Amino acid sequence: MRLRPSAALLGLAVFAQPAQAQPQGQAQAQGPAQGQAPSPARPAAPGNLPLPVGQGAQPLTLAQAEAVLVERNLAVIAARRGVDAARANRLVAASLPPPQVVVGNSFLQFNETAAGAVRGTRLISPSNNIQAGLQVLVERGGKRTLRTRVAEDQIGAAEAQVLDALRTSLFALRQAFLGALLARANLEVALGNRMSLDRTEALLRRQLRDGAIPEGDLLRFQASRLQFEPDVTTNAQAYAAGVAAVAALLSADPAAFQPGAGTIPALGINPSQPGALPPEPSGPRGRAAAPPGPASAPTTVQTILSPVAFDVRGRFEAVPQLGIGREDLAKGIESRADVVAAQRQFAAANSNRLLAEAGRSRDVTVSGSWSRSRLSQDLPNSRDQLDATNSFGIQFSVPIFTRQIVEGNVGVASAQAGQAEAQARAALLQARADFAAAWATYEQARALLNLYTGGALNRAEEAYRSTEQAYLAGGRSLIDVLDALRVLNATRIQANQARYAYLLALSQLEQATGVSGIAPRL
Template identity: 55%
Template sequence: MIRPILIALAVTAAIADAHAQTAVITPAPVTTAPAAGPAVAAPEASAAQAQLPISLPSLTLAEAEALLLERNLVLVAARRGVDAARAQVLVADTSPPPTIGYQQQVGGWSESARFRGYNGARGTSPLSNGTATLTVTIERGGKRELRTRLAQENVSVAEAQVLDTLRGQIFQLRQAFIGGLEARANLGVALANRRALDNTEGLLRRQVQEGQIPESDLLRFQASRLPFEQDLANAAQAYAAAAAQVAAILGSNATAIRTLSGAAARDPVAIVLAPVPFDLRGRIETVPPAPPAREQLAEAVAGRPDVVAALRNAAAAEANTRLAEAARSRDLTVTGSASRSELSQDLPGGSRSFAAGSVSLGVSIPLFTSRLVEGGVASATAQQGQARALAQAALAQAQADVAGAWASYIQARQLLTLTTAQALRRAEEAYQSTEAAYRAGGRTLLDVLDALRTLNATRVAANGARAQMLRALAGLEQASGVGGISPRL
């Protein structure tokens, strides 16, 4: 009778140690949230994150979002697009530059019938024989103002695209961060299990040495640890992958492996976590507030950045159509020139010279441009209709996104209530019943471990349900464009 009692005490002490690290072994009393939110099991105040076997700098979601604004490379590229669009406003708000030219006569010759043929050549001075020209294009139809308006519309499109890029990158960051917190919580469960099992195994070893139990009991116990070790390895790998994804979104290096020493150098989990750039900190057990009503979210989608960008792109297409229509007013090209020439009027060897100068003014206008202009107008009109259709499609897609995100939220809320309020409590009760039967001699230690394994699976499922709820709220904010829905972790 002494042997089962000692083993039961060891398992109970191990479970108590696990409970101190993560508050999911013993479920808290079920509390009901307001009518707008889900009914969930409130986490205990002692639910602190488990200590990792490696020291890492911590990072919260708020800190990660602040870093994203500065270091996210996709966002940086989008901002450069705004800079490029603003530079094009300077180009558009400029009339065609005038051109100046100069033509120089560099040589000449003379012929005379009196001397029957060619009689030589002589060079000419640049100051005595040259022509200067100035050409100015006069735009008609308000083309400069229309070009400027089009460039300004393109700036507004680029600015809306920056906001849409920010919306998408924030959503990706939150998804990766929530996934990291889920893996972090599962890793905490697995680490607590390892400590508990290590304590139990140490007690069994002492009992084997004292001859209280056969060695076969210790071997069966050690064999039963394999699933727990697999869960630990999977959780560590999932956490490392999630942290690396967060690092990529923040433009950080996730490949710098730390040098481990002491016990950490022999710990498989520490080796897996060596390249992790930071420890993701946050409470996955956070009870989020209820989001706004579905009708309010549906009305807010018109202000979603991608919808706004599509509408502004349609306005830019309209400005481009007006610019194409302005080509029906033909531009004028005015050319002025001044020339001076001084050449000797006798044979190349003579001394007589004659100087002449002239000033001229010319105007030109392009001909036969109607087909080119009308083709450009037709193309711009078609692009304008295309942009309007795309704007309507963007709004319809946004409305569909809100509908899908709302359905995901409802499903996540129901799953969270079912998992944390029912399944977790039943798994806890099943474990307690198995432990009591073991103490009474009606169950074996392996039965207790099997019940613990079931409880662990339920705890992991509860972590998944909590993470799914947080993802659903982040998705609802991303789909509607309404800020403040995703909870602060």
């Protein structure tokens, strides 16, 4: 038996668009007049509708997430510690070679006769003699200046690496956030479909109680609506995974959530009675409930959303314009953080090569000494008794046979400078390749988004309305209407995917060029 138009289209016209979750009793579906085709309302802006998350899940926008990432992201923090280490190393490099102080004394003395006998052995107190000396290394060839230059170049490279860590971490955050926002928007569509399907099923159950339709019609509708249920669970899982990825990038615990969230009762739906309407008043015209059987089996899952650490929010329907030309973007590639870091590493390697070449100038070690002894130095026939003897000395030492070592160090430093130069050139070429790929992605994403925003959604809605009109006129079946509805919902999901691809393409352009202000502000 065919469903009556007044019963079937009453709900089908409702679930043709995603609806905001409302508790039962706040909004009841009202049917159109017999033979009148309802017009589906425009879908609400995706990305901001409430979801059944726990009370501990705070709303999080992209701007808030970016601000937190700058302070808490572990990769950025590690890069900042690299700057601290480079600055500390400069203090060492700019210092003079430390002088060395030598202090000692003679603690044992004995005499030796011509016959080889030992006489007069005694221990000597430190108060009776002392020796002191000072050694200073005199560097030649400007080594201290060159060491300082290497350290300063390394500080510049470390600072650029902080910016590069921030660039890559921001892109990873935006990618994860947009992915979570896409899953959220798709989940909103799926939840709106589920609630509308529940209303339609409730109406069919009422008609079954009235005897207006056979149970087989309700069973066919229930079998058709099950195709929409995987959309809910799949997008709920994708949303939870996206939020976990965002939390990890913000150095938050992805498993920290409010227990008990994510169940259907949080949406005002009773999972024990799928599609149930409020009970009808008892009286002479009261009707009996539908008999137990396959039609009374559940048609929805009870848990739809695992508890999450954050509830991401954003204007997913926003379509920001690029606002800058391709040539201007290409000029900014040389200022990309990783390119700058590679160039500064090359500069540090060149300075290190000059430092190695300065090793050809041999350093000189200057040593000065003083000693004082109160031990008896009198000759046997001396008439003047001596109390102490003082002596001063100076020494110069120069390393020899160092040519092979110095030339080896120069060769190592030259090779490292060549490596750094090649890496700097490779970083620039890779940046230009990233830009070329990001620009192509942007153009394709923009073209696809224009396709959906320029009429694809309107055509899908019009196709659904025309199928609905044909059904009212008796020329189409309920299955045709459901097929048109599935096409409409698939088009809306694909439009969400196109929005995601476009927003992500803008983020990729900023990540590839290093030009700030391109990524979307949601």
